[in-house]
Amino acid sequence: MKKILLTFIIGILICSCSATKIGKDKTRYFDKNNVEISKSKFNRIRSTNKLLNVQGDSINHRKLTLREKRGKINDRKSLELLLEKATNLELDSTKPIVIIYYPGKDPCNSSGSATKESRKIWFGQLEDGINQVAQTKPIYIYKENDGLKKYDGVLTWYKDPEGTIERLFFEHHYPCSSFVVISKNGDYMSYFGEFGKEYVWEATQIMNK
Structure with missing residues:
Protein backbone atom coordinates (compact mmCIF):
# COMPACT_ATOMS: atom_id res chain seq x y z
CA MET A 1 0.00 0.00 0.00
CA LYS A 2 2.85 2.32 0.92
CA LYS A 3 4.59 1.59 -2.39
CA ILE A 4 1.41 2.38 -4.32
CA LEU A 5 0.96 5.64 -2.40
CA LEU A 6 4.60 6.62 -2.97
CA THR A 7 4.32 5.86 -6.69
CA PHE A 8 1.14 7.94 -6.85
CA ILE A 9 2.81 10.93 -5.14
CA ILE A 10 5.87 10.74 -7.40
CA GLY A 11 3.57 10.62 -10.41
CA ILE A 12 1.77 13.78 -9.27
CA LEU A 13 5.08 15.57 -8.74
CA ILE A 14 6.34 14.61 -12.20
CA CYS A 15 3.10 15.78 -13.82
CA SER A 16 3.22 19.01 -11.83
CA CYS A 17 6.79 19.74 -12.90
CA SER A 18 5.94 18.95 -16.52
CA ALA A 19 2.90 21.23 -16.42
CA THR A 20 5.00 24.03 -14.94
CA LYS A 21 7.62 23.57 -17.61
CA ILE A 22 5.02 23.61 -20.36
CA GLY A 23 3.30 26.62 -18.77
CA LYS A 24 6.50 28.62 -18.87
CA ASP A 25 6.87 27.89 -22.57
CA LYS A 26 3.53 29.34 -23.67
CA ARG A 67 11.20 52.29 -33.30
CA GLU A 68 10.02 55.51 -34.93
CA LYS A 69 6.59 57.04 -35.32
CA ARG A 70 5.29 60.25 -36.85
CA GLY A 71 1.90 61.81 -36.32
CA LYS A 72 0.03 64.95 -35.31
CA ILE A 73 -1.72 66.11 -32.15
CA ASN A 74 -4.76 68.34 -32.53
CA ASP A 75 -4.18 70.74 -29.64
CA ARG A 76 -0.56 71.60 -28.95
CA LYS A 77 -1.56 74.66 -26.91
CA SER A 78 -3.32 72.51 -24.30
CA LEU A 79 -0.25 70.30 -24.07
CA GLU A 80 1.91 73.39 -23.56
CA LEU A 81 -0.28 74.61 -20.72
CA LEU A 82 -0.30 71.20 -19.07
CA LEU A 83 3.50 70.93 -19.24
CA GLU A 84 3.99 74.48 -17.99
CA LYS A 85 1.81 73.77 -14.98
CA ALA A 86 3.63 70.48 -14.22
CA THR A 87 7.15 71.85 -14.64
CA ASN A 88 6.81 75.54 -13.78
CA LEU A 89 8.64 76.26 -17.04
CA GLU A 90 7.60 78.72 -19.73
CA LEU A 91 7.40 77.19 -23.20
CA ASP A 92 7.84 79.08 -26.46
CA SER A 93 4.91 78.30 -28.75
CA THR A 94 7.10 78.96 -31.81
CA LYS A 95 9.67 76.32 -30.84
CA PRO A 96 9.54 72.51 -30.89
CA ILE A 97 8.83 70.74 -27.60
CA VAL A 98 11.51 68.13 -26.95
CA ILE A 99 10.58 65.51 -24.34
CA ILE A 100 12.87 62.81 -22.96
CA TYR A 101 10.60 60.15 -21.45
CA TYR A 102 11.49 57.68 -18.68
CA PRO A 103 8.94 54.83 -18.36
CA GLY A 104 10.19 53.44 -15.06
CA LYS A 105 12.96 51.08 -14.02
CA ASP A 106 13.76 48.17 -16.33
CA PRO A 107 16.80 45.96 -17.08
CA CYS A 108 17.96 48.34 -19.82
CA ASN A 109 18.01 51.61 -17.85
CA SER A 110 19.23 50.03 -14.61
CA SER A 111 22.37 48.48 -16.10
CA GLY A 112 25.57 49.96 -17.48
CA SER A 113 28.63 51.64 -16.02
CA ALA A 114 27.81 55.33 -16.54
CA THR A 115 28.86 57.66 -13.71
CA LYS A 116 27.29 60.92 -12.58
CA GLU A 117 30.07 62.80 -14.35
CA SER A 118 29.62 60.92 -17.63
CA ARG A 119 25.86 61.52 -17.48
CA LYS A 120 26.46 65.25 -17.00
CA ILE A 121 28.69 65.30 -20.06
CA TRP A 122 26.27 63.26 -22.20
CA PHE A 123 23.18 65.30 -21.35
CA GLY A 124 25.16 68.54 -21.57
CA GLN A 125 26.10 67.66 -25.14
CA LEU A 126 22.51 66.63 -25.87
CA GLU A 127 21.18 69.98 -24.67
CA ASP A 128 23.88 71.98 -26.49
CA GLY A 129 22.96 70.26 -29.76
CA ILE A 130 19.23 70.87 -29.28
CA ASN A 131 19.92 74.52 -28.48
CA GLN A 132 22.01 74.93 -31.64
CA VAL A 133 19.29 73.35 -33.79
CA ALA A 134 16.19 75.02 -32.33
CA GLN A 135 17.18 77.34 -29.44
CA THR A 136 15.21 75.32 -26.91
CA LYS A 137 15.78 72.83 -24.09
CA PRO A 138 14.46 69.32 -23.54
CA ILE A 139 11.94 68.53 -20.80
CA TYR A 140 12.54 65.39 -18.78
CA ILE A 141 9.32 63.52 -18.00
CA TYR A 142 8.89 60.28 -16.06
CA LYS A 143 6.07 57.82 -15.54
CA GLU A 144 7.58 56.15 -12.44
CA ASN A 145 10.56 57.60 -10.59
CA ASP A 146 12.08 54.32 -9.41
CA GLY A 147 15.69 54.35 -10.67
CA LEU A 148 15.98 58.12 -11.15
CA LYS A 149 18.06 58.75 -8.04
CA LYS A 150 21.23 58.33 -10.10
CA TYR A 151 20.30 61.58 -11.89
CA ASP A 152 20.30 63.66 -8.68
CA GLY A 153 22.40 66.74 -9.37
CA VAL A 154 22.40 65.99 -13.10
CA LEU A 155 18.81 66.44 -14.32
CA THR A 156 15.44 67.55 -13.04
CA TRP A 157 12.67 65.10 -13.90
CA TYR A 158 8.95 65.92 -13.80
CA LYS A 159 5.99 63.60 -13.32
CA ASP A 160 3.96 62.95 -16.47
CA PRO A 161 0.92 65.24 -15.94
CA GLU A 162 -2.21 63.09 -15.86
CA GLY A 163 -0.33 60.42 -17.84
CA THR A 164 -0.75 62.62 -20.92
CA ILE A 165 2.68 62.07 -22.49
CA GLU A 166 2.37 58.31 -22.18
CA ARG A 167 -1.18 58.35 -23.59
CA LEU A 168 -0.30 60.55 -26.57
CA PHE A 169 3.09 59.16 -27.56
CA PHE A 170 4.16 55.98 -25.75
CA GLU A 171 1.74 53.07 -26.10
CA HIS A 172 4.09 50.52 -24.50
CA HIS A 173 6.88 50.41 -21.93
CA TYR A 174 9.81 50.81 -24.29
CA PRO A 175 13.19 49.76 -22.78
CA CYS A 176 15.59 52.38 -21.32
CA SER A 177 13.92 55.64 -22.31
CA SER A 178 12.41 57.28 -25.39
CA PHE A 179 11.88 60.75 -26.80
CA VAL A 180 9.38 62.77 -28.77
CA VAL A 181 9.72 66.12 -30.56
CA ILE A 182 6.56 68.14 -31.28
CA SER A 183 6.58 70.95 -33.84
CA LYS A 184 4.83 74.29 -33.38
CA ASN A 185 2.00 72.96 -35.59
CA GLY A 186 1.51 69.79 -33.57
CA ASP A 187 3.34 67.40 -35.89
CA TYR A 188 5.52 65.02 -33.92
CA MET A 189 8.29 62.49 -34.31
CA SER A 190 8.89 59.91 -31.58
CA TYR A 191 11.64 57.34 -31.14
CA PHE A 192 11.23 54.31 -28.88
CA GLY A 193 13.90 52.72 -26.74
CA GLU A 194 17.55 53.54 -26.19
CA PHE A 195 18.76 56.35 -28.46
CA GLY A 196 21.82 58.37 -29.38
CA LYS A 197 22.06 62.18 -29.12
CA GLU A 198 22.19 62.44 -32.90
CA TYR A 199 18.67 60.96 -33.21
CA VAL A 200 17.26 63.73 -30.99
CA TRP A 201 19.13 66.46 -32.87
CA GLU A 202 17.90 65.16 -36.23
CA ALA A 203 14.28 64.89 -35.05
CA THR A 204 14.44 68.40 -33.55
CA GLN A 205 15.81 69.78 -36.79
CA ILE A 206 13.04 68.11 -38.81
CA MET A 207 10.32 69.34 -36.43
CA ASN A 208 11.76 72.88 -36.43
CA LYS A 209 11.02 73.46 -40.11
Whole structure:
Protein backbone atom coordinates (compact mmCIF):
# COMPACT_ATOMS: atom_id res chain seq x y z
CA MET A 1 0.00 0.00 0.00
CA LYS A 2 2.85 2.32 0.92
CA LYS A 3 4.59 1.59 -2.39
CA ILE A 4 1.41 2.38 -4.32
CA LEU A 5 0.96 5.64 -2.40
CA LEU A 6 4.60 6.62 -2.97
CA THR A 7 4.32 5.86 -6.69
CA PHE A 8 1.14 7.94 -6.85
CA ILE A 9 2.81 10.93 -5.14
CA ILE A 10 5.87 10.74 -7.40
CA GLY A 11 3.57 10.62 -10.41
CA ILE A 12 1.77 13.78 -9.27
CA LEU A 13 5.08 15.57 -8.74
CA ILE A 14 6.34 14.61 -12.20
CA CYS A 15 3.10 15.78 -13.82
CA SER A 16 3.22 19.01 -11.83
CA CYS A 17 6.79 19.74 -12.90
CA SER A 18 5.94 18.95 -16.52
CA ALA A 19 2.90 21.23 -16.42
CA THR A 20 5.00 24.03 -14.94
CA LYS A 21 7.62 23.57 -17.61
CA ILE A 22 5.02 23.61 -20.36
CA GLY A 23 3.30 26.62 -18.77
CA LYS A 24 6.50 28.62 -18.87
CA ASP A 25 6.87 27.89 -22.57
CA LYS A 26 3.53 29.34 -23.67
CA THR A 27 4.87 32.66 -24.92
CA ARG A 28 3.38 33.70 -28.24
CA TYR A 29 5.19 35.95 -30.70
CA PHE A 30 3.77 38.59 -33.05
CA ASP A 31 5.21 40.79 -35.78
CA LYS A 32 4.65 44.55 -36.12
CA ASN A 33 1.29 43.90 -37.84
CA ASN A 34 0.14 41.76 -34.89
CA VAL A 35 0.41 38.56 -36.95
CA GLU A 36 1.61 35.56 -34.95
CA ILE A 37 5.04 34.23 -36.00
CA SER A 38 7.52 31.65 -34.74
CA LYS A 39 10.00 32.40 -31.98
CA SER A 40 12.94 31.89 -34.34
CA LYS A 41 11.53 34.34 -36.91
CA PHE A 42 10.76 36.80 -34.11
CA ASN A 43 14.36 36.66 -32.84
CA ARG A 44 15.76 36.91 -36.36
CA ILE A 45 13.80 40.11 -37.08
CA ARG A 46 14.60 41.57 -33.66
CA SER A 47 18.34 41.00 -34.19
CA THR A 48 18.34 43.66 -36.95
CA ASN A 49 17.63 46.27 -34.21
CA LYS A 50 15.12 47.98 -36.50
CA LEU A 51 12.23 46.84 -34.30
CA LEU A 52 11.72 46.62 -30.54
CA ASN A 53 10.48 43.71 -28.47
CA VAL A 54 7.59 44.82 -26.23
CA GLN A 55 4.78 43.12 -24.32
CA GLY A 56 1.70 42.50 -26.43
CA ASP A 57 -1.96 42.34 -25.47
CA SER A 58 -1.33 39.65 -22.87
CA ILE A 59 1.43 39.01 -20.34
CA ASN A 60 2.64 35.99 -22.34
CA HIS A 61 2.63 37.83 -25.68
CA ARG A 62 5.74 39.45 -27.17
CA LYS A 63 5.32 41.85 -30.05
CA LEU A 64 7.65 43.62 -32.46
CA THR A 65 7.08 47.34 -32.89
CA LEU A 66 8.65 50.06 -35.01
CA ARG A 67 11.20 52.29 -33.30
CA GLU A 68 10.02 55.51 -34.93
CA LYS A 69 6.59 57.04 -35.32
CA ARG A 70 5.29 60.25 -36.85
CA GLY A 71 1.90 61.81 -36.32
CA LYS A 72 0.03 64.95 -35.31
CA ILE A 73 -1.72 66.11 -32.15
CA ASN A 74 -4.76 68.34 -32.53
CA ASP A 75 -4.18 70.74 -29.64
CA ARG A 76 -0.56 71.60 -28.95
CA LYS A 77 -1.56 74.66 -26.91
CA SER A 78 -3.32 72.51 -24.30
CA LEU A 79 -0.25 70.30 -24.07
CA GLU A 80 1.91 73.39 -23.56
CA LEU A 81 -0.28 74.61 -20.72
CA LEU A 82 -0.30 71.20 -19.07
CA LEU A 83 3.50 70.93 -19.24
CA GLU A 84 3.99 74.48 -17.99
CA LYS A 85 1.81 73.77 -14.98
CA ALA A 86 3.63 70.48 -14.22
CA THR A 87 7.15 71.85 -14.64
CA ASN A 88 6.81 75.54 -13.78
CA LEU A 89 8.64 76.26 -17.04
CA GLU A 90 7.60 78.72 -19.73
CA LEU A 91 7.40 77.19 -23.20
CA ASP A 92 7.84 79.08 -26.46
CA SER A 93 4.91 78.30 -28.75
CA THR A 94 7.10 78.96 -31.81
CA LYS A 95 9.67 76.32 -30.84
CA PRO A 96 9.54 72.51 -30.89
CA ILE A 97 8.83 70.74 -27.60
CA VAL A 98 11.51 68.13 -26.95
CA ILE A 99 10.58 65.51 -24.34
CA ILE A 100 12.87 62.81 -22.96
CA TYR A 101 10.60 60.15 -21.45
CA TYR A 102 11.49 57.68 -18.68
CA PRO A 103 8.94 54.83 -18.36
CA GLY A 104 10.19 53.44 -15.06
CA LYS A 105 12.96 51.08 -14.02
CA ASP A 106 13.76 48.17 -16.33
CA PRO A 107 16.80 45.96 -17.08
CA CYS A 108 17.96 48.34 -19.82
CA ASN A 109 18.01 51.61 -17.85
CA SER A 110 19.23 50.03 -14.61
CA SER A 111 22.37 48.48 -16.10
CA GLY A 112 25.57 49.96 -17.48
CA SER A 113 28.63 51.64 -16.02
CA ALA A 114 27.81 55.33 -16.54
CA THR A 115 28.86 57.66 -13.71
CA LYS A 116 27.29 60.92 -12.58
CA GLU A 117 30.07 62.80 -14.35
CA SER A 118 29.62 60.92 -17.63
CA ARG A 119 25.86 61.52 -17.48
CA LYS A 120 26.46 65.25 -17.00
CA ILE A 121 28.69 65.30 -20.06
CA TRP A 122 26.27 63.26 -22.20
CA PHE A 123 23.18 65.30 -21.35
CA GLY A 124 25.16 68.54 -21.57
CA GLN A 125 26.10 67.66 -25.14
CA LEU A 126 22.51 66.63 -25.87
CA GLU A 127 21.18 69.98 -24.67
CA ASP A 128 23.88 71.98 -26.49
CA GLY A 129 22.96 70.26 -29.76
CA ILE A 130 19.23 70.87 -29.28
CA ASN A 131 19.92 74.52 -28.48
CA GLN A 132 22.01 74.93 -31.64
CA VAL A 133 19.29 73.35 -33.79
CA ALA A 134 16.19 75.02 -32.33
CA GLN A 135 17.18 77.34 -29.44
CA THR A 136 15.21 75.32 -26.91
CA LYS A 137 15.78 72.83 -24.09
CA PRO A 138 14.46 69.32 -23.54
CA ILE A 139 11.94 68.53 -20.80
CA TYR A 140 12.54 65.39 -18.78
CA ILE A 141 9.32 63.52 -18.00
CA TYR A 142 8.89 60.28 -16.06
CA LYS A 143 6.07 57.82 -15.54
CA GLU A 144 7.58 56.15 -12.44
CA ASN A 145 10.56 57.60 -10.59
CA ASP A 146 12.08 54.32 -9.41
CA GLY A 147 15.69 54.35 -10.67
CA LEU A 148 15.98 58.12 -11.15
CA LYS A 149 18.06 58.75 -8.04
CA LYS A 150 21.23 58.33 -10.10
CA TYR A 151 20.30 61.58 -11.89
CA ASP A 152 20.30 63.66 -8.68
CA GLY A 153 22.40 66.74 -9.37
CA VAL A 154 22.40 65.99 -13.10
CA LEU A 155 18.81 66.44 -14.32
CA THR A 156 15.44 67.55 -13.04
CA TRP A 157 12.67 65.10 -13.90
CA TYR A 158 8.95 65.92 -13.80
CA LYS A 159 5.99 63.60 -13.32
CA ASP A 160 3.96 62.95 -16.47
CA PRO A 161 0.92 65.24 -15.94
CA GLU A 162 -2.21 63.09 -15.86
CA GLY A 163 -0.33 60.42 -17.84
CA THR A 164 -0.75 62.62 -20.92
CA ILE A 165 2.68 62.07 -22.49
CA GLU A 166 2.37 58.31 -22.18
CA ARG A 167 -1.18 58.35 -23.59
CA LEU A 168 -0.30 60.55 -26.57
CA PHE A 169 3.09 59.16 -27.56
CA PHE A 170 4.16 55.98 -25.75
CA GLU A 171 1.74 53.07 -26.10
CA HIS A 172 4.09 50.52 -24.50
CA HIS A 173 6.88 50.41 -21.93
CA TYR A 174 9.81 50.81 -24.29
CA PRO A 175 13.19 49.76 -22.78
CA CYS A 176 15.59 52.38 -21.32
CA SER A 177 13.92 55.64 -22.31
CA SER A 178 12.41 57.28 -25.39
CA PHE A 179 11.88 60.75 -26.80
CA VAL A 180 9.38 62.77 -28.77
CA VAL A 181 9.72 66.12 -30.56
CA ILE A 182 6.56 68.14 -31.28
CA SER A 183 6.58 70.95 -33.84
CA LYS A 184 4.83 74.29 -33.38
CA ASN A 185 2.00 72.96 -35.59
CA GLY A 186 1.51 69.79 -33.57
CA ASP A 187 3.34 67.40 -35.89
CA TYR A 188 5.52 65.02 -33.92
CA MET A 189 8.29 62.49 -34.31
CA SER A 190 8.89 59.91 -31.58
CA TYR A 191 11.64 57.34 -31.14
CA PHE A 192 11.23 54.31 -28.88
CA GLY A 193 13.90 52.72 -26.74
CA GLU A 194 17.55 53.54 -26.19
CA PHE A 195 18.76 56.35 -28.46
CA GLY A 196 21.82 58.37 -29.38
CA LYS A 197 22.06 62.18 -29.12
CA GLU A 198 22.19 62.44 -32.90
CA TYR A 199 18.67 60.96 -33.21
CA VAL A 200 17.26 63.73 -30.99
CA TRP A 201 19.13 66.46 -32.87
CA GLU A 202 17.90 65.16 -36.23
CA ALA A 203 14.28 64.89 -35.05
CA THR A 204 14.44 68.40 -33.55
CA GLN A 205 15.81 69.78 -36.79
CA ILE A 206 13.04 68.11 -38.81
CA MET A 207 10.32 69.34 -36.43
CA ASN A 208 11.76 72.88 -36.43
CA LYS A 209 11.02 73.46 -40.11
